[in-house]
Amino acid sequence: MQSPWQTKWPERISYGMSDAADNLVFQMMTTYLLFFYTDVYGLSASAAAILFIVARLADVVESLIIGVMIDHTHSKWGKSRPFFLWYALPYVAFAILTFVTPPFSGTGKLVWAYVTYLGLGFFYTAVNLPITSILPTLTHNDQEMTLLGVIRQFSGSAVQIVVAVFTLPLVAFFGHGNQQKGFLLTIAVFGGISLILIWNTFFQVRERFTSPDHPTQSWGAVTRMLRQNQPWLIISVVILLYWLTTAIKNQTTIYYFKYLMHQESLVPIANSFTFAALIGVVLIVHAANHWGKKRTMLGGIVLAIIGQLILSLGTTFSHLPTIFAGILVNAVGNGLIIGLVSIMIADTIRYGTALGIQAEGILASTDDFGVNVGLGLGGLVTAGLFHFSGYVANRPQNLATQHMIILNYAWIPLLLYLVMLIVLLFYDEDRIHRALAPTPTKGTTQN
Known part of the structure; x- marks a missing residue:
């Protein structure tokens, strides 16, 4: 028998807006930070590549640290919820500092980039990982959990698209031709809104199902459970592949339109087609209830592959309508994929x-681990x-x-989607259903 619904709409919306808050900064990182470092800040592509991989190696450790901190937190507010209160302000502060261009020498600027970007990565994990860890404590109703996950992803995806579309126009508006000033003021606006939304999540959500019957266990016991948790292992690899694909493609978008199409102004238009991701997210509630989460995500990957193939053909012939059509179809598939990630992690x-x-x-922590490592490897591959x-910044390219x-924008992502599809085929959804099914007691009848 399905558990009753536990949450009300103010709490559901507030939970969803936590991901919107994080993505106001996160999307700036994934889409524009490499471009900012190479074409605005003044780092070489090789220096940016090394920075990204160092930061992501650090994030691997940070994800585990934050995960352990959550599991060992016992406060009057719960285990995950306090992190929204404690770490929102330093997260926003480091986001703004990352886009500051100090009047330092080349070495000084590189040190500044390391300190601010590494700090931003840590505090991003501290406010983002609890969004996933708190979900299974909000409700035990499977349909309600799916709805909460969809609301979260709809909010997050909507903001991702808004940032992707409006960042460059805002940079131009605030900077009046000075991109250093424009990027700084843009991230300051995004950061201020993010801070308000994260703190709102703290005040609105409640942890209901942190069970005292399962106290903090030893690391050895947790490790044994992880090895037995086959669905977790598979979805962890899928998350890593998804963010690796996303990082490579998103970071290359501005380079493609600036240096191959010679129309940087087309970037907001191209990114506007990713609004179609919201279609995929909205479809999840019906599709997951009808076909199951695994089959729904597989369908999303197939759709993303079709869209990426259309985009690749468009780049081959430099045909804008085909490229835009590919972005649109790919986005619908991506909405189905990413919309299910937090729900399946909760499972x-x-x-x-x-x-x-x-x-x-x-x-x-596997969610943030996949995000961080995927972004790091994506930045390393691209740069x-x-x-x-x-590559030489702000010059015609050889x-x-x-x-x-073209390889980064079109063909490498296509290959990674195919690998993602193969990996997800091994996800055992039935194992979860069997483990979570209520055990009939003597004298009762299953409906």
Whole structure:
């Protein structure tokens, strides 16, 4: 028998807006930070590549640290909820500092970039990981959990698209031709809104199902549970592949339109077609209830592959309508994929509890781990390939760099989507259903 619904709409909306808050800054990182570093801040592509991989290696450790901190937090507000209160302000502060261009020498600017970007990565994990870890504590109703996940992703995706579309126009508006000033004032606006939304989440949500029957367990017991949690292992790899794909493609978008189409002004138009991701997110509620979460995500990956293939053909012939059509179809598929991630992670957390281990922090850390490592590897791949092909900022690019931009924008993401599809085929959704199914007691009848 399905549990009753636990949340009301103010709490649902506030939970969803937590992801919107994080994405006001996160989308600036994924889409424009590499461009900011190379074409505005003044770092070389090789220096940016090394910075990204160092930051992501640090984030691997940080995700585990924050996960353990959540599992060992016992406050009057719960385990995950306090992190929204404690870390929102430093998160926003470091976001703004990351886009400051200090009057330092080359070495000084590189040190500043390391300190601010590494700090931003840590505090991003501290406010983002609890969004995933808190979900299975809000309700035990499977349909309600799906709805909460959809609201979260709809809000997050909507803001991602808004940032992708309006960042460059805002940079131009605030900067009046000075991109250093424009980027700084834009992130200050986004950061201020983010702070308000994160704190609103703290005040509105409630943890209801942090069970005292599952106290903090030893690291050895948690590790054994992780090895047995096959669905968690598979979805972790899928998340990593998704964000690797997203990072490579998103970071290359502005380079493609600036250096191959010679129309940087087309970037907001191209990104506007990603609004179609919201269609995929909205479809999840019906599709997941009808076909199951695994089959729905598989359908999303297939749709993303079709869209990416259309985009790739468009880049081959430099045909804008085909490129835009590919972005649109790909976005619908991406909406189905990313909209299910937090929901399926919540399922693996509940499955871990069924195995006798409550470790929502560690299990939820796979989401941030996948995001951080995917972004880091994506930044390394993009910046590294640009460096080896002879990329020079704000100059006409040589033929090798032009080919590398197309490879990053079109064909590498297509290959990664195919790998993602194969990996997800091994996800055992039935194992979770069997573990979470109520056990009939003597004298009762299953309806």
